[in-house]
Amino acid sequence: MKKLLSVFVTLLLVLVLAGCSGSKETLYVLNWGEYMDMDLVAQFEDEFNVKVVYDEVGSNEEMEVRIKSATTKYDIVFPSDFMVDKLRQQGLLNEIDFDLLPALDEVSIMDDAKAMYENEAYAPYMVPYFWGTIGILYNIDTVDEADLTGWDIMFEPNDYKVGMYDSARDSAAAAFMYLGYNVNTNVASEIDEAEAAMINAGFDLYAEENLKKLVITENLDLALVYSGDYLDEYYAADEEGTRINFNYFVPDITNIWIDSFVIPTISENVELAHEFINFFLGFDVATANAEYVGYCPVIQEVFDLLATDEYGYNIENYYPFPEGTNRVMYRFISDERFNRLNQLLSAAKSSN
Amino acid sequence: MKKFGNITLFSITSLAFIVIYFPIFVITLLSFNDSTKDYTFVGFSFRWYIEIFKDDRLLEAIINTISVAVLSTLIATIIGTLTAIGINSLKKNMRVRMMILNNVPVINPDIVTGISLMLVFSLLPLSFGMGTMLMGHIFFSTPFVVLTVMPKLKELDENLFDAALDLGCNRFQAIYKVIIPSIKTGIIAGALIAFTMSIDDFVISYFTTGNGFQNVSLWIYSRLGRRNFSPAVYAYNTLVIFITITILTVVNRLNNNKSIKIKRRLKEMKV
Amino acid sequence: MSKLNKLALPYFIWMTLLVLIPTILILILSLSNLDIYTLGSFTFNLDAFSIFSRPEVQVAAKNSIRLSLAATAICFLIGYPVAYYLANIKSSNKTFFVSLLIIPVWSNMLLRIIAWEKLFFPKSILNMFGLSFDLIGTDTAILIGMTSMYLPFMVLPIYSVLEKMDKSLIEAAKDLGANNIKTFFKVILPLSLTGVVSGTIMTFLPSMTAFALPERLSGGKTLLIGNIIEDYFMKTANINAGSLISIILMVIIIFLFILIIKFDKEGETLI
Secondary structure, eight states, X not given: OHHHHHHHHHHHHHHHHHHHOOSSOEEEEEEETTOSOHHXXXXXXXXXXXXXXXXXXXXXXXHHHHHHHOSSOOSEEOOBHHHHHHXXXXXXXXXXXXXXXXXXXXXXXXXXHHHHHTTSTTGXXXXXXXXXXXXXXXXXXXXXXXXXXXXXXXXXXXXXXXXXXXXXXXXXXXXXXXXXXXXXXXXXXXXXXXXXHHHHHOXXXXXXXXXXXXXXXXXXXXXXXXXXXXXXXXXXXXXXXXXXXXXXXXOSEEEEEEEEEBEETTOSOHHHHHHHHHHHHSHHHHHHHHHHHOSEESBHHHHHHXXXXXXXXXXXXXXXXXXXXXXXXXXXXXXXXXXXXXXXXXXHHTTO | OHHHHHHHHHHHHHHHHHHHHHHHHHHHHHHTBSSSOSSSOOOBOOHHXXXXXXXHHHHHHHHHHHHHHHHHHHHHHHHHHHHHHHHHTSOHHHHHHHHHHHHHHHHSOHHHHHHHHHHHHHHTTOOOSHHHHHHHXXXXXXXXXXXXXXXXXXXXXXXXXXXXHHTTOOHHHIIIIIIXXXXXXXXXXXXXXXXXXXXXXXXXXXXXXXXXXXXXXXXXXHHTTSTTOOTHHHHHHHHHHHHHHHHHHHHHHHHHXXXXXXXXXXXXXXX | OGGGGGGGHHHHHHHIIIIIHHHHHHHHHHTBOOOTTTOOOXXXXXXXXXXXXXXXXXXXXXXXXXXXXXXXXXXXXXXXXXXXXXXXXXXXXXXXHHHHHHGGGGSOXXXXXXXXXXXXXXXXXXXXXXXXXXXXXXXXXHHHHHHHXXXXXXXXXXXXXXXXXXXXXXXXXXXXXXXXXXXIIIIIHHHTHHHXXXXXXXXXXXXXXXXXXXXXXXXXXXXXXXXXXHIIIIISOOHHHHHHHHHHHHHHXXXXXXXXXXXXXXXXXXX
């Protein structure tokens, strides 16, 4: 018995310790799925003789929970604008030391992107990564383009099968924009109206990443998605040479988001984290990464190179902020408001 | 009447097999599909089976899943068996209390167990990863071993252990040579359940892992609906089922060959 | 065998550590504004109770009870005949067939859920066989999914009771003039009740707290109590409300469990 117990304890200890040993320096990265070229990560590992542990999640809130629970001491995380602010307000982020990012002298951040966050209190805590919009992915065989007049196609009764993104913030934003309210409204009556609009819309399906495939297979006619979902499918179809039976419609007003590099305070390797950011800001690496990811880069030089006929990114909706359009960014208002938006989504989901 | 009853029972049993195996059938079909598209069958191909060995993250996840399952089964079976022997020798009140404590992880929703474990582990100076996930799996599979071993122990003669001691065994020998062999079937059943619980787990793994340690469930979860969701995981799943059924068939054959042939013939004549 | 009771001690400590501490923590969380991640100072309040006035929580509670009762009933109605049939076939392949029923559990549950999800959309890989279902969002989809996932857990315990049952009892009943139906209801069913209770628990609990399955098969439109817990813990970081629901679930389950112990004195019915 004692023998067995000691064998067991030793075994357990070995395993637990094995987790934290290892001679190389390790960098812990938490990112969205398919949001970085792993070959470039491997290149970083070689160049700096370090090991990168790379995890993927599906939502800003999940990132927040992971940072707070600190089960892994992440050095680099990629939250969106409003979440950067929320994390900053809770004191969970380190300020970026821009002196450690010499690559920024060689490239410039796009003006339109910069203008969105420049004056925000969280600007010193982030380095932008990619940006994009939310919009409506539709099947061109089943949706009459004349019906695409705005957000009303999702909310007003029609014969289309409509999929809604299963995210409180995005679904509520669509409802606010449909009703003509600010996406960041915190007026109780406006939120109640949005709830009624969502219940009334009676969406056929609530899902996340699989919405795009459902539109392509005609199981749905249209759905709310991120611009990246559309671009992903566009490149995939382009590569395989299959007919592109879908398109992305961006109403005149929509949300714009900027995902950024941040360094949480739990990071035990802040210097290496800066090296990592610097590496991905370098022109060549940034270009290769933007080509792989397919989203619109925030670096002007990279954009200028890619958005040409030669590189094939000269497509509609690649650039999220064309002239003459109206774009708004989410703000972190309060936990109470966010809980209210979640209740709104749950109420809409369970109403039919 | 009897025939009619048998036909009904046979149909219901077939229906049960269909309902349980239908998703497996679809996964198998997709594993041979020469495309990443999961809504049309493009052509037959083995490429995803080869892909298993090319996709480092998936291969790592598979190895992790199997090592955690094997280790947690091994440890849970040892702890569970010894504990059951211990509990069985307790006074009745204590025994019932222990059994209630034992059953908490069995009846608690996985998500509550997962969060509870995360809480305790983060209070301890532990680095999250394989160690914590393994402990989590041991925690929720041991009770099943205790539950399967207990009834077997009850069937034993209460004096068996003392008799073994009287005959000159020391305590280890008495447990190892006398008790364990007589509760063998219970232990095997417990080990099988522990393995099943571990290899398929998602929720508890999700909360108890860290530092990049991934099993197959976590791999699937983080890639659902994305470009980097490789159908190689269908191939892996198909292989697991195929290998298990093959082993089972072989074992079954061997067992059947052992049994006396005349007996079988007699049976056949009766039917 | 009383000399062996020390063997239960390490397990007792380990279980106490991993069961009691988090339970106390969850209890405090549900009745206060404690921040789980900082574990700083806190004040007790009943804020979390306001969730019960939310319609989606009420709907989820109703859905959970309705769907898990229905799934358990279906699993019983299919599972009992299957167990009965398998326990009574005169074949040396008996154990082989039972094992075949269990093997799919070794394949990944998330994958099996996704497989059902794909099939329940009108445009699916089944179109190649001329089949097309449009079931996403219906209770039928959820019930088929639950039956497929949990049926083995109903069959197994009933089978093991029926298999061990003394066949001479049935003969005796028949000799005394009972017909088949009477024998079944007066002798077989009462004697297999422990298996039925285990099977019911093993199907009812996981189906009541499932979250991935209802989410995927209902197109996100049928929320179960598991989805509400998951949302509170993972999406809205409203951990205090999530804890409250977990605690209530635990209380209900422990209450059910005490009822079972009343009727099976050792609390070992679970398997």
